[in-house]
Amino acid sequence: MTDAPEIFIDISTAIMCVAGDDLLCRMVEPQDDANNHRPRLPFGPFMPDQHRTMEIGLRHWVREQVGVDLGHVEQLYTFADQGRQRDFEAPDTHTVSVGYLALANQTARGSGGGASLWRNIYSFFPWEDWRDGRPACLDESIIPALDTWLTAAPEAQERVRLAFGRDRDQWDEEFVLERYEILYEAGLTEESYLEGRNPEPLYQGIPGTSLQLDHRRILATALGRLRGKFKYRPVIFDLMAPQFTLTQLQKTAEAILGVRLHKQNFRRMVEKSNFLDSTGKMEKSRGRPAELFRFRHGDRADRPLSGLRVSSSRPRRG
Amino acid sequence: MTDAPEIFIDISTAIMCVAGDDLLCRMVEPQDDANNHRPRLPFGPFMPDQHRTMEIGLRHWVREQVGVDLGHVEQLYTFADQGRQRDFEAPDTHTVSVGYLALANQTARGSGGGASLWRNIYSFFPWEDWRDGRPACLDESIIPALDTWLTAAPEAQERVRLAFGRDRDQWDEEFVLERYEILYEAGLTEESYLEGRNPEPLYQGIPGTSLQLDHRRILATALGRLRGKFKYRPVIFDLMAPQFTLTQLQKTAEAILGVRLHKQNFRRMVEKSNFLDSTGKMEKSRGRPAELFRFRHGDRADRPLSGLRVSSSRPRRG
DNA sequence: GTATTTATACTCAATTTGAGCATAATTATA
DNA sequence: TATAATTATGCTCAAATTGAGTATAAATAC
Structure with a gap:
C-alpha cells in the first residue's frame, strides 16, 4: 500500500456577521492573478504537528487571512468526494475538506491582511431570500431549468420536489445544502461547469456568485445549519x-x-x-x-x- | 515540509437498531488477544483510491466486519485532536477520525463475519436512561465524583451545571456528548485513564462499559444526534x-x-x-x-x- | 402642529398541549 | 364460565401557546 494517495485536510471557515438587514460572510477576494477570479473562504491545511486541534488550525488561518475575532465556532461537515476540490497540480494527493461555521459581531469585524470583504450571503444564494416574497429567480430561471434537467434525470424528481417544494408553504428554509447540491448536479452552477460536469454553461441564466473549490457548498451547509440551530440554541x-x-x-x-x-x-x-x-x-x-x-x-x-x-x-x- | 506527519482517516460507524424496549448498537467484540479487551465499532481507513466517497468506504467496512444492511446513514463529526486515537506504533502519523451514524431495522440485522454483537446503548451510558426515573448512578457515583473534580477545576462549574443540570427538569437529553466529554476530562472514564490523563483509576466507581480508541465518544455523538434529529426529521x-x-x-x-x-x-x-x-x-x-x-x-x-x-x-x- | 415612523401594549379566537377518565377487545386465571 | 388483568383506543377539558390583529405611545420630519 505504498502508492495510495496521500491525504491532506483543508479547513475552511464561513464567518458570518450581521449588519443592519444583511447577513454577511467574510470572503477573501481573488488577487486577480488570472487563474482564479472567484472569491473564496479563508482556509488552509490542517497541520497536526502545529495545531493540536482543527479548531486551533482554523483560528490560525482566520487570523492570518482575515483577522476577525470569532465568537461561536462549530464544525459543519467533512467533504471527501473525489473531484469536488481536486488539486490538479498534485494528482497523487487527495484533499478532504472540513467546513466550519463561525459567528462574529460587528465590533469584532476586524480588517486584517490582504484583500478581503464582507459579502451578503444571499448574493451566493439569491433563491434563499424570501423576505420580499418568493424570489423571482425561482420562477424565471431555476424551476424551468430544473424541469428541463428532470426530463433527462427523472429519478431526481422526488428530491427536487422535496427541496424546492411544489407550491408555496412547501419551502423548508433549512434545506439550503440540498438545493445547492441539486443545482450543482443539474449543471446549473459555475462550479459544476468548471469541474467539467457538463459541456454547456447552463449556469449562465442562474443568478448567484460562485466561489472557489467547494466553498459554496460549505457556505450552503453553514447557512442551513445556522437556520436550523438558532431555533433551538x-x-x-x-x-x-x-x-x-x-x-x-x-x-x-x-x-x-x-x-x-x-x-x-x-x-x-x-x-x-x-x-x-x-x-x-x-x-x-x-x-x-x-x-x-x-x-x-x-x-x-x-x-x-x-x-x-x-x-x-x-x-x-x- | 517533508517531515510533517502523514495524515490518515479512520471511518467509524455507530449502527443502531431497536429490539423491543432496547436501543442497540452493533459492536465488534474483541478477539481477546490480550491487547485490547474492549469492544469497538466497525471501522477502517478511508482509502480514496478505492472509495470515491467516505460513505462508500464506510459501507465497505461495515459489510466486511458486521454485514448489516444500513438504512439511513449520516455523518456525525470529525475528531482530529491529538492523543484521543493515537497509534503508538506509528508515531509519525496522525489519524483523524470521522464518525457516522447508521440506522437499521431488525429485519436487516444480518450476522456477518467474525465475533460481533448488538449491545444495549445504555450499557455504555447508564446515566442517559431515565425511563425508570433518574438513574441511580448519578447520585451514587457521578455527581459526587464530579463535585470532587470541580474543587480542582472550578472553571468547569458552569459547563457541568449545564450538562448535568442541578435539579430535575434541568436535564437536556440531547447533551449526551457534552456529558461524556466532561466525564472523560474529569478522568471518570476508563478511556481517559488508559490514555494517561490521570494516575488514579477514578473511573472504577462509575458504571458504563468503555470502548476502544475514541469509539465511545463517537457513540455519544451518535446518540445525541439521534435524539435531536428524530424530533424534526x-x-x-x-x-x-x-x-x-x-x-x-x-x-x-x-x-x-x-x-x-x-x-x-x-x-x-x-x-x-x-x-x-x-x-x-x-x-x-x-x-x-x-x-x-x-x-x-x-x-x-x-x-x-x-x-x-x-x-x-x-x-x-x- | 400635523404627518410619519417606530416601539410597545393589549386582545381574542384558534390551536396545541398536558393530563386524565372511559371504554373496547383481547388473554390469563379463579 | 366469570372475572381479573392487560393492552389499545376514544374522548374530555383546562391551560398554554400561537397567529393575527387593533390600539396607543413616543419620538422625528416637514
Missing part, C-alpha cells in the same frame, strides 16, 4: 452587538431565516424566553426610541439553552 | 420494521430519548402528523390487538419532513 446572540434593540434582534433572525417575522409575536416570544436583560438605556433613531437589551448568560436563564422558536408572519392575501 | 422509521404498532413506535421513541412518554398524547400526535398508513392488519399478543401501520413515504405526507414532536409524560408525584 441561542446562537443568534453571537451575532449581536453587546447591546441591541428588539428590532435589531428581529432583523437578524429574519436575515438568517430569509423570511419576514411578525413583530409583536416575536417580541412576546423573546420576552418570555427570558434570554434578555434590559439595560435601562434607549436607542433613538427615527420614531419612538427603543429599549436596549443585552443577552442574559447561562446561569440566570430558566430555559438554559433553547433557541428562538420563531413564528413567521404570513400577511394574509390568499 | 422522520428518521425513526428507519429503525422500525416495515409494519409496526403504535406501541412499538412509542417504545422506540422512548428508547431513543431515554424517557417515558404519555401514551394517548403520543398516539394523537403521531396520527395528526400524517406519517402513517394503516394496513388493515392487526397484531395480537397480550391484551386488545393493536392495529399495524406502515410509514407513508414522502410524496403523500403533508408535512414533508418534520419529525415526531414528542411530549414526555411526567406522572405527577411532586
